[in-house]
Amino acid sequence: MNNPTPFAESLLSWYANNARDLPWRIDVSAYTTWISEILLQQTRLNQGIIYYHRFIERFPDISSLAEASEEEVLKLWQGLGYCSRARNLHEGVRQIIENYHGQIPSSFQELKKIKGIGSYTAAAISSIVFHQAVPAIDGNAIRVFSRFMGINDPVDTSSGRISIEKAAYSLMDQQRPGDFNQAVMELGALVCTPKRPACFSCPLINGCIAYREDKIDLIPSKHRKTRVKERYIFYLVILSHAKNNMQVIIKKRDQNDIWKGLYDFPSLEFDGPADKTAVIESENLKIDFPYLSPAELKFTKGPSKHILSHRTLCLNFLVFESTMLPAIKNKKHRVISIDEAIHLPLPRPIEKFLEELIVGQIP
Ligand code: SF4
Known part of the structure; x- marks a missing residue:
């Protein structure tokens, strides 16, 4: 197995001192990780924690969620928006009961076959719970990797996406993929923020190309603006x-x-x-x-x-x-x-x- 990259070493020692105490980091399972990741794609952290407690209290496991009516799941989800995510989650847990004997699969590829689990959530579950070295690439990770590596390609094009994936695999800590992915998300949320990142508090400042070349405001770039x-x-x-x-x-x-x-x-x-x-x-x-x-x-x-x-x-x-x-x-x-x-x-x-x-x- 490869030695950790300097990027991973700096990032993980920063994470050891700065990781926030979050409820899904205490009681880690594939189910709790799945719920937390889906909720955090929806909302801010504080609200996500409230919904997480509510959800886990009412649906502590796969079977309780699978047995609930769609209306009850939607009611609990109310206020978060994107109700299709709640419907897909509900269909996904029913699929696990029917096709996987109620056990959430461990592999990245198998996880992606479940309704409601895309590449990002599959990577988060397989790395955090099952220690597979797959980078979880969400908006925070895109920002950290593209700035650190100075990736100028727009991140909504296939060339930009490929460059970010390559960067993520090359920087990843193969021995601690779950911590690595969580540390990247944490750094993107707390330090490498979209506007005015706190570069002077960043453990990656010495190797960061966007910082060195004064391109923080230009990276990540997007090809298309979202039409509202x-x-x-x-x-x-x-x-x-x-x-x-x-x-x-x-x-x-x-x-x-x-x-x-x-x-x-x-x-x-x-x-x-x-x-x-x-x-x-x-x-x-x-x-x-x-x-x-x-x-x-x-x-x-x-x-x-x-x-x-x-x-x-x-x-x-x-x-x-x-x-x-x-x-x-x-x-x-x-x-x-x-x-x-x-x-x-x-x-x-x-x-x-x-x-x-x-x-x-x-x-
Ligand atoms: S130095 Fe600044 S731009 Fe570079 S990764 Fe750290 S916070 Fe982001």
Whole structure:
């Protein structure tokens, strides 16, 4: 086996003194590593820790997660965004129960066959838990390797990706791959940050090409900027106070679109900003709710912006209220009490709207 590289030696001695105490580093298993890596791809560390405890407490092992309903998993995930990751994780654990006798496989290649486990997560699990020398390359690792090696190729091109992989393999500590991968992630999170990295506290400063050549702001570079598209969504919040029990019409999002598997209200989408008259007079509204009267429109809320990774949502809520809900014509619509609705898995803006409605913050 090769001797550790100077990069790995400096990095690992820094890590020995600077590694943060994180719950998944105390009780290390393939399952806890998987959960922590998926959560950390979603959110900041502090929030990730809260969700991690919540998740492990409710689903302490593969079988408890596999046996849960998708709705329960989505509810626990609520607030993190990218609910497809929660659905894939859930499918992945069921696949492990069915095809691997409930044992998470140890090899990088086998792990990649599991739904929800991509190259990065497979490398993290196989190196941290099963000591395989495979570099785990996430955004933090890309930044550290590309800056240290002075890789100018844009990191979103295949040549850039190959150069980073080569660099990672050449610098990796073959004997301690799990610690090496975690140390790279830690350095990227704490020292080699995207803006204003703390180079004077960095254990790699002596060999770092980006530092030496004054290219820290230029590396890593990207070929394409992410295009953010705007979507204009008008929610029809149709309420009734029948029998002193506030009810609302909801629907499950079952299309391959944002928030799949979560619940929201019937809605209309426009190509650009629209006013309430355009919404009320739209033919699509009349198809689902032919008897909904404009006189029942009590108030509107919005627009408010909700930002997703590649989308900016402009959300408007049109709130209709009557003593009786209109007849349901669309099979996907359901009538439900507000108190039940708040317990369903919901996108954050819908949860917030219902919370405000329940406490009377909106009329
Ligand atoms: S010296 Fe600066 S740019 Fe280079 S790896 Fe360290 S923190 Fe990153």
